[in-house]
Amino acid sequence: MSGCVFCEIIKGERPAHLVLDAEDAMAFLDTRPLFKGHTLLVPREHHETLTDLPADLVGGLFGHAQRLAASMESVLGAAGSFVAMNNRISQSVPHLHVHVVPRNRKDGLRGFFWPRQKYDSDAEAAEYAARLRAGT
Template identity: 85%
Template structure:
């Protein structure tokens, strides 16, 4: 698979095929996990589906549960094996997605490790009415998608 923007081969697909080196942490029939080459903290792991899907919304519904069960196992391994107090589990969809192949970051965390919450500024709604409007529109979309 190729990057739709650059036309270059997908780095993660190359890792999955064994064409590019990586420190593999997990090799399952539907997913692979490997160390991030630019980790936030040592042990920072990327979990990717073996099949190329660009975003979470592209991942078939029947794979979502098994995929996130692997993320759950990785988060547990951060604590049991790396003596981390917890973990940070995150993904980007398109925006800030450095490789356009669905991937979940699982990062070991400890108190006072220097990572401060989210990496972007947080804001507020202008009013309760504005918050209610956002909630209503999202709830309606969820109802339509659930059908």
Template identity: 80%
Template sequence: MPRMSDSASGKGCVFCEIVKGERSAHIVLDAADAVAFLDARPLFKGHTLLVPREHYETLSDLPEEMLGPFFGHAQRLAAAMETTLGATGSFVAMNNRVSQSVPHLHVHVVPRNRKDGLRGFFWPRHKYASDEEAADYAERLRTAL
């Protein structure tokens, strides 16, 4: 029988330790299926990380039946950024593998205000060479889905 990797099992995962109460964090939401806590290195005060209780590395690993409830929590957190913290809006983001500092699925929910210094996306944009190339990418993705 193949051995599950430490990453897949959650062994040694900082976020799993927070979920289990083995590592301290400022808990914002404690639900049956997810936990949210303040980011230790926030972009702005109130920057929150939402994680599923079970260890899933990426969004594609999360079971389909958990998508709605999980993003329902993200929606509530985004609303709280405005109603509770007085933010004008929020930034909701997730990385999968690339730039994912902890290999446990997590959503960043960050309070935002105009002219707060966060400048959108920090990476360069790449245009399609032609409308045909864009159509080809769309078709390939459509076929995969």
């Protein structure tokens, strides 16, 4: 879809720190992460919301989400993960995306008040992406 930031990333027209590059989906680091390692998982085909995603693609997409959630623990040492998506409301990019976020006890995330973090450098973001990519 023309003008879609995530479609541009998928096409290689916009840079991103790739975590997963599969036939049906891609995952990359969020540029404004809740916590370092916060990953966005998107279907390669442009679908705006979960209800727009064809049923035969749902299982594959959430299989990737499951593996990313496991990587948050095994690769990053997180105690768990937060997996979520918005449909239209609070959806900053109108392309279906699943947030997979590493979590730890007392990390400051409460309800829907989400403090955003920053990577110290592009190199640090690349290192997080490489670690997660190796774990999926």
